[in-house]
Amino acid sequence: MKKKLTLASLEVGQEAVIESVGGEGALRRHFFDMGMTPGAEVTLVKRAPMGDPIEIEIRGYELTLRLEDAEKIEINGVHLSDHTHKSAERVKDIPHPGHGELGAAHFAEHRTKTKPAIPEGQPLSFALVGNQNCGKTTLFNQLTGSNQHVGNFPGVTVDKKDGTIRNHPEATVTDLPGIYSLSPYSNEEIVTRDFLLKSQPSGIINIIDATNLERNLLLTTQLLQLGIPMVIALNMMDELTKNGGAVLVNKLEDSLGVPVVPISAAKNEGIDELVAHALHVARFAEAPVPIDFCSPDESSNEAAVHRCVHTVEHVIEDHAKTAGLPVRFAASKLIEGDPLIDAVLKLGKNEKDLIKHAVVELEWETNLDREAAIADMSFSFIERLTAVTLIKPSESKEHERSNKIDKILTGKHTALLSFFAIMAFIFWMTFGVIGAFLSNCLEFLIGKLTALCDYGLTLYGINPVVHSLVIDGIFAGVGSVLSFLPTIVVLFFFLSILEDSGYMARVAFVMDKLLRRIGLSGRSFVPMLIGFGCSVPAIMASRTLSSDRDRRMTILLTPFMSCSAKLPIYAVFTMAFFPNHAVLVMVSLYFIGMVVGVLYALLLKVTGFKGEPVPFVMELPNYRLPSAKNVCQLMWEKAKDFLVKAFTIIFLASIVIWFLQTFDSRLNVVENSADSLLALIGSLIAPIFKPLGFGDWRVSTALITGFVAKESVVATLTVLLGGSSTSLELLFSQFTAYVFLIFTLIYTPCVAAIAAVKREMGAKWVPSVIVTQCAIAWLCAFLVKLIGTLLGVA
Numbered sequence: 001m002k003k004k005l006t007l008a009s010l011e012v013g014q015e016a017v018i019e020s021v022g023g024e025g026a027l028r029r030h031f032f033d034m035g036m037t038p039g040a041e042v043t044l045v046k047r048a049p050m051g052d053p054i055e056i057e058i059r060g061y062e063l064t065l066r067l068e069d070a071e072k073i074e075i076n077g078v079h080l081s082d083h084t085h086k087s088a089e090r091v092k093d094i095p096h097p098g099h100g101e102l103g104a105a106h107f108a109e110h111r112t113k114t115k116p117a118i119p120e121g122q123p124l125s126f127a128l129v130g131n132q133n134c135g136k137t138t139l140f141n142q143l144t145g146s147n148q149h150v151g152n153f154p155g156v157t158v159d160k161k162d163g164t165i166r167n168h169p170e171a172t173v174t175d176l177p178g179i180y181s182l183s184p185y186s187n188e189e190i191v192t193r194d195f196l197l198k199s200q201p202s203g204i205i206n207i208i209d210a211t212n213l214e215r216n217l218l219l220t221t222q223l224l225q226l227g228i229p230m231v232i233a234l235n236m237m238d239e240l241t242k243n244g245g246a247v248l249v250n251k252l253e254d255s256l257g258v259p260v261v262p263i264s265a266a267k268n269e270g271i272d273e274l275v276a277h278a279l280h281v282a283r284f285a286e287a288p289v290p291i292d293f294c295s296p297d298e299s300s301n302e303a304a305v306h307r308c309v310h311t312v313e314h315v316i317e318d319h320a321k322t323a324g325l326p327v328r329f330a331a332s333k334l335i336e337g338d339p340l341i342d343a344v345l346k347l348g349k350n351e352k353d354l355i356k357h358a359v360v361e362l363e364w365e366t367n368l369d370r371e372a373a374i375a376d377m378s379f380s381f382i383e384r385l386t387a388v389t390l391i392k393p394s395e396s397k398e399h400e401r402s403n404k405i406d407k408i409l410t411g412k413h414t415a416l417l418s419f420f421a422i423m424a425f426i427f428w429m430t431f432g433v434i435g436a437f438l439s440n441c442l443e444f445l446i447g448k449l450t451a452l453c454d455y456g457l458t459l460y461g462i463n464p465v466v467h468s469l470v471i472d473g474i475f476a477g478v479g480s481v482l483s484f485l486p487t488i489v490v491l492f493f494f495l496s497i498l499e500d501s502g503y504m505a506r507v508a509f510v511m512d513k514l515l516r517r518i519g520l521s522g523r524s525f526v527p528m529l530i531g532f533g534c535s536v537p538a539i540m541a542s543r544t545l546s547s548d549r550d551r552r553m554t555i556l557l558t559p560f561m562s563c564s565a566k567l568p569i570y571a572v573f574t575m576a577f578f579p580n581h582a583v584l585v586m587v588s589l590y591f592i593g594m595v596v597g598v599l600y601a602l603l604l605k606v607t608g609f610k611g612e613p614v615p616f617v618m619e620l621p622n623y624r625l626p627s628a629k630n631v632c633q634l635m636w637e638k639a640k641d642f643l644v645k646a647f648t649i650i651f652l653a654s655i656v657i658w659f660l661q662t663f664d665s666r667l668n669v670v671e672n673s674a675d676s677l678l679a680l681i682g683s684l685i686a687p688i689f690k691p692l693g694f695g696d697w698r699v700s701t702a703l704i705t706g707f708v709a710k711e712s713v714v715a716t717l718t719v720l721l722g723g724s725s726t727s728l729e730l731l732f733s734q735f736t737a738y739v740f741l742i743f744t745l746i747y748t749p750c751v752a753a754i755a756a757v758k759r760e761m762g763a764k765w766v767p768s769v770i771v772t773q774c775a776i777a778w779l780c781a782f783l784v785k786l787i788g789t790l791l792g793v794a
Contacts, residue, residue, distance in 0.1 A: 004018065004692070005017075005074065005075050005076065005078060006070060006072070006073060007042065007044075007054075007056070007070035007071070007072055007073040007074075007075055008054075008067045008068075008070035008072045009042040009072045009075075010042075010078065011044065012044050012045070012046055012047065013043075013077070013080060013081055014043070014078055014079065014080060015041060015042065015043040015044075015079055015081035016041070016042055016075035016076065016077055016078045016079075017039060017040070017041055017042075017075060017076055017077040018036060018038055018039065018040045018042055018074070018075055019039065019074045019075055019076045020038055020073070020074045021036055021038070021039060021072065021073050021074075021372065022072035022073065022074070022234075023039070023069070023072040024599070025600045026183075027069070027617070028072075028371065029229070029371055030180070030183075030617060031073070031617070031744055032371055032372065032375035033096070033180040033183060033218060033375075034057060034058070034063055034215070034373075034617065034619075035058050035059040035214070035218070035379065036073065036217050036268070037372065037375045037376050037379050038368065039376070039378060040059065040379070041058070042057070042058045042075070043056060043058075043081045044056055044057050044058040045057050045062060046291065046406070046410065046589070047412075048397055048410070048415075048509055048510055048512065048513060049411065049412045049413070049415040049416060049510055049754050050513040050514070051067075051513075052066055052067045052512070052513050053065055053066045053067065053509065053512050053513070053522070053616050054067065054070060055067075055417075055509065055620060056070075057214050057652050059212075059214045060211075060214060060215070060364065060392075061212050061215055061619060062619065062620040063541040063619055063620070063671045064509050064512075064522075064616060064617065064618050064619075064620060064629075065298050065615065065616060065617050066615060066616050067491050068255055069615050069616075069617070079651070081111070081369040081741075084719070086212075091260060092317040095655075097352055098411055107219075108692060108743065115283070117283060117284045117285060118282070118283045118285070118665070118720060119283075120283070120578050121171070123171075123172040124170055124202040124282045124283065124753035125171075125172050125173075125174070125199070125201040125202045125203075125205065125508050126165075126171065126172070126173040126174070126201055126202065126204065126205050126278060126281050126282065126530060127173075127174050127175060127176055127195060127196055127199075127201040127203075127228075127630060128140055128173055128174060128175045128180060128205050128207065128647075129176055129179070129192060129196070129204055129205070129206050129223060130206060130207035130208065130209075130216070131178055131180055131212075131215070131216050131219060131220070132178030132180070132619065133178065133210065133619060133621050134178065134208065134209040134212075134216065134235060134236075135207060135209065135235045135236060135265045135266065136175060136176075136178060136207050136450050136524070137175060137206075138265040138266055138496070139207055139233060139263070139265040140161065140163060140173065140175035140273075140316070141237065142265055142268050142271050143163070143165050143173055143205075143271065143275065144164060144165060144166065144173060145163075145166050146163045159724040160174050160175060160177070160191060160192075160195060161174065161175045162174050162175075162178050163175070165275060168275065168279065168597070170515060171278075171279060171282075172319045173205065174195065174201070174601060176191065176195055176196075177189065177191050177192050177543075178192075179192045179219065179220055180215075180218065180219060180485050181219055182196070182219070182222045182223075182329075182333075183333070183336065183338060187366065192753050193283040195468035196223075196226060197226075197325065198229070198322075200228070201228065202283075203228065203229040203230060203231065203278055203281055203282030204219055204220070204223055204226075204228050204229070204231075205230075205231055205274070205278055205772060206230055206231070206232050206233065207225050207232075207235050207265075208220065208232055208233065208234055209237050210234045210235060210237045210238055210239070210245075210247055210262070211234055211236050211239050211245075211396070213247065213390050214379075214382055214383070214390075215385055217382045217385065217386070218382065218772070219380055221291075221378055221381065221382070222257070222329070222332075224256065224257075224288045224291060225326055225328045225329035225332065225661070226329055227287045227288065227290075227326045227329075228287065228324050229282050229284075229285060229286050229287050229288075229349055230281065230287075230288055231258060231259045231260075231268075231274065231277045231281055232252075232253075232256070232258055232259065232260040233259065233261055233265075233274050234247060234252075234260055234261065234262045234263060234510045235262050235263055235265050236264065236265075236266075236437055237262040237263065237269075237270075238264040238267060238269070238605055239396065239398070240348065241497065242280065242396075242397075243393035243394055243396040243397070243442060244391075244393045244394045245390070245391050245392055245393025245394075246264065246391040247390055248388070248389045248390075249262055249389075250346065251388060251389045252385070252389040253384055254658065255388075255389065255790055256288070256291070256385075257288050257289040257291065258281070258288050259277040261274040261277055261278075263780065265771070267577055272790055273435060288329065292306065293377060293378060294306035294377055294380040294381075300381060301349070301365070301366040301368065301373065301376060302376075302460060304361070304362050304365035304366050304372055304373070304376065305362060305366070305376075305377040307358075308332050308335060308358045308359065308360075308361065308362040308363075308373075309328070309652075310331075310337065311354075311358045311403040312331040312334055312358055313327050313331045314346055315347075315351050315354050315355055316330055316331060316334065316347065316351065316355075319345045319346065319347060319351075321343065323345055323346075323469070325341070325344065325345070325524065329407060330345060332374060333356075334355060334361070334732060335355075335359055335370055335373075335374055336370060336371050336374050337371065347578070354655070361665065362419065362719060364669040368775075371374060379633070381602050396622070396623040398623070398624065399622050401622075401623060402502070402620050402622045402623045406506065409503065409506055410506050410509060410510055414509065415510045418512075419507060419510065422498075422503075422530070423585075424597060425501060425588070426491070426494040426495075427581060427583065427586060427587055429490065429494065430487060430490045430491045430494065431487070431571075431582060431583050431586045432583040434486075434490050435486055435490040435491070436487070436571075436582075438486030438487070438490070439458060439483050439484055439485075439571065439656045440488050441486075442482070442483045442485065442486055443483035443507045443678060444472070446479045446482060446779070447479075447482055449475075449479075450471065450475045450476075450479060453470065453471065453475065454471050456469075456629055457470060457471070458745070465662070465669060467604060468662065469655070471660055472676045472722060473654050473655055473657070473659075473719060474651065474654055474655065474658075474659030475724075476652055476654070476715075476718045476719050477650060477651070477653065477654025477655075477657065477658070477715035477716070477718060478646055478647065478650055478651055478715065479532055479647055479716050480568070480714050480715055480718040481568050481650050481711040481712075481714055482574070482643075482646050484567055484571055484711075484714075485566050485639060485642055485643070485646075486566040487564075487571060487641050488564045488567055488638060488639075488642055489635050489638060489642075491532070491533065491564050491567070492533055492564070492634055492635055492638045493631060493634075493635050493716075495529075495530070495532065495533045496626070496628045496630065496631045496634040496635065497631060498529075499530075500624070500626035500627060500631060501623055501624060501625070502620075502621045502624055503623070504526050504529065504621045505526075505618065505620050505621060507526070507617075508520075508522040508523055508525050508526050508616075508618065508619070509522060509526055509620065511525045512616045515753065516613055518598055518601040518602055518604070518605060518649055519553065519565065519601055519604065519605035519609060519611075519613055520550060520553060520554065520557075520558040520601065520613050520618050521545065521550055521613040521614045521615070522616050522618075523545055523549075523550075523614070523618060524542075524545065524553070524557075524613075524615065526541065527541040527542045527553065527554050527558055528557060528561050528597070529556055529561070531558040531559070531561035532561050532563065532564070532590070532640070533564050534563050534564060534565070534586065534638075535558055535559050535561075535749045535750075535752075535753040535756070536561045536752050536756045537751055538558045538561070539555050539558055539753065539756040539757060539760055540756060540760070542554040542555050542558070542760065543760070545614055547607055548612075549613075550613055550614040551760070552609070552761055552765075553601065553604055555757060555760055555761060556600070556769065557597045557600060557601055559748070559749045559753060559769075559773060560593050560594070560596050560597035560746065561594065561597065561599065562589060562593045563589050563592055563710070563749065563753075564638075565710035565711055565750060566710045566715075566744060566745065568710075568711050568714045569585055569710065569711075569713050569741070569744050570585075570589060570741060571713055572710055572714050572717075572728070573728070573732075573737050573740070573741055575729070576728045576735070576737070577732070577734045577737040577738070578738075585738070585741070586683045589597075589741055589742070591754075592742065592745065592780075593745050596746060596766075596776065596780060599625050600710060605634030615635050616633065619679040621656070630709055633737045636671070643793070645711065646711070649708055649712070649746075650709060650711055650712055650715050651708045653705050653708060653709070653715060653716065654715050654716075656715050657678065657701070657705065657715070657719045657720065658677060658719055660677045660678035660681070661673045661676045661677075661678040661679070661719065661720055664675060664676055664677060665680070667679060673698075673720065674697075678697075678698050678701055678720075679698075680698075681697075681701065681704075682697030682698060682700045682701035683700075683790070685696045685704070686699070686700045687698070688778075689703075689743075691782060691785070692736070692739055692740075692743065692781045692782055692785055693732075693733070693735070693736035693739055693740075693785055694731060694732060694736050694740050696731050696781075697738070698716075698720040698731060699717075699719075701716060702714075702717045702718065702720070703743075703744070703747070706744065706747075706750075707748060707750065707751060708750065708751055709750050709751075710744070710749070711749055713744060717731075736789050737783050738784070739781050739784050739788070740781075742777075742780055742781045742784050743777045743778065743780075744777075745777075746773065746776055746777035746780055746781075747773055747774050747778075748769070748770045748773045748777075749775055749778035753793065754769065754770065755767060757769055765786055
């Protein structure tokens with residue numbers, strides 16, 4: 001018997017037709033949601049540098065998957081791909097309906113009122129829903145005037161965000177995580193589905209990427225079944241028309257029965273019209289007209305799907321109404337085998353048997369299983385719809401440019417080299433050139449301001465204790481940290497460019513096979529890369545992983561990636577002890593953090609986290625020039641966060657540390673800080689660090705304050721050393737300073753990061769995370785100390 005061809009056997013540049021999709025569970029359902037249905041054409045675009053995963057083109061966009069998953073997809077009709085992008089003759093001056101009742105979708109034959117009209121001024125709520133990476137957050141910012149972070153990576157939004165529509169205080173809009181269908185595959189998709197089904201918003205704003213119309217419309221067909229008033233925002237129309245494409249908006253609007261508004265969220269075009277339509281359909285409760293997506297042609301598979309859907313609708317109608325679910329939506333999901341809908345409907349045995357019989361009949365007539373039959377019906381409808389409403393563009397300049405860049409950044413022999421070169425350049429610019437120069441300038445200015453205040457207070461003859469509080473406490477503590485603001489901003493500038501350009505997705509593609517060896521997916525690399533900036537958003541970004549196992553492993557490993565809050569510690573110690581090798585020491589710390597993370601991952605893989613990593617199925621967006629607005633926005637947000645932390649947490653910590661080191665247990669001012677309250681507290685835990693070479697009570701005290709914010713370590717040491725970090729030689733040798741850096745690199749992150757761990761994994765994980773990371777930090781520091789002693793450098 002001849003062996004069946006699979007997608008894994010395709011060569012680069014070959015095209016084939018999907019014959020069947022194997023596998024089971026959520027992954028197979030996800031394949032269908034991404035458009036991998038029987039009959040769809042697929043092209044192998046490239047293989048990762050290590051041969052796995054692969055990148056394919058299907059329905060006009062690029063997607064990645066592993067070879068083991070590609071083996072489950074059988075193909076036929078293999079031939080060399082003709083990569084010419086054909087375009088029909090351009091249609092000029094496409095008419096578009098106006099506002100409100102003027103729109104074709106508002107004519108009487110299209111109108112379905114679900115409830116009485118909402119009076120003017122009464123509260124309205126909207127859900128902003130769309131595929132990943134379609135411009136949702138950009139549109140949310142335009143609608144609300146908000147400044148949410150935008151990135152060119154699938155899954156930037158991992159939680160829902162609320163805002164008020166500009167000039168309409170009665171209307172709130174919720175930006176939901178991107179999803180491909182209402183069959184949840186990952187945790188953030190569950191957030192979106194639950195919000196739509198349980199919160200029942202007044203209206204839905206469904207944002208669609210016009211350059212990827214065919215794939216985006218699958219979610220639209222499912223949203224229409226919910227019966228909630230809806231308007232479609234056809235985003236990126238400027239890109240489509242620029243490349244010779246067009247959408248016949250009137251035809252699309254008439255076919256779907258809801259308003260369709262062409263927009264460009266990035267350029268703020270069409271937003272006012274979109275808001276006008278959204279407010280109208282919500283206020284007048286104009287729900288979409290029920291559409292039968294099945295073809296009436298009895299010779300097609302869709303006729304069998306049609307009969308099955310309507311049979312199931314009749315069986316579950318009363319249960320669906322009781323559960324508050326749209327009947328058509330519930331019927332389709334039951335046929336697919338959705339366990340969540342099955343649990344909500346609470347069907348009896350006889351009803352389940354009737355549904356089972358209808359599904360068996362469907363599978364026999366179509367020669368497809370239940371999931372494939374529903375997916376085939378949906379995409380057949382979409383293909384018929386796009387055939388009459390979409391004029392396909394020629395290959396976009398963005399796509400052409402992306403292919404050229406990818407030959408280097410994802411090339412077999414250049415990908416890893418490019419990644420390490422990019423990261424080395426970022427570290428060099430951050431720590432050795434721009435960041436260091438700006439930090440030195442700011443430190444000089446802070447020093448001058450401190451001296452001026454010191455002179456003024458002395459001239460005024462203020463009380464010596466108050467003088468000490470201001471100069472030795474506040475200025476020394478806050479000022480020592482504030483000077484490193486430019487370094488942190490520069491680091492986030494480069495990280496923002498990586499994310500905004502689309503390179504993050506390529507890094508995940510390149511690194512997947514390496515990460516799989518330690519039990520993770522390539523998608524885990526992005527949260528960990530974000531962790532170099534801040535652990536909190538990195539931990540939240542793990543929600544994009546569909547597997548609880550992968551998500552928890554990623555969260556546990558992310559704190560090993562050195563966050564920007566530790567930069568002040570590194571900078572102070574490298575300037576004090578390694579002035580001629582600062583960049584080398586910095587890079588070694590980042591490298592050691594990653595190595596320890598890898599070793600810990602291997603330990604987790606063979607202990608409490610056995611199993612295979614989540615499948616690597618991810619869309620690869622085109623490279624885009626980073627938006628100056630987005631980059632500046634992220635830099636400002638991080639600068640603001642740092643300044644707020646400096647003038648709240650670190651300000652208060654500096655005062656507390658000054659107080660504890662100035663007074664004894666009887667609140668008398670001490671001559672020697674070794675007799676202070678702080679020395680008493682610090683001496684209790686100092687013996688723990690004595691084997692590491694820094695058993696002084698001042699060091700242990702600084703490490704305690706580091707639990708609140710890592711920047712407080714520098715502030716505390718500066719206060720305790722009389723306002724100058726140049727006295728660090730009193731506490732450390734050059735070698736023990738490096739051992740101290742190793743400990744601060746690895747030990748428990750700040751309170752905010754621990755709170756994020758609690759929120760994502762539950763309170764029971766918090767003690768083990770704190771204890772484990774402190775223990776690993778101590779062991780690593782002790783190992784470095786031991787090796788140094790044996791080599792005679794300690």
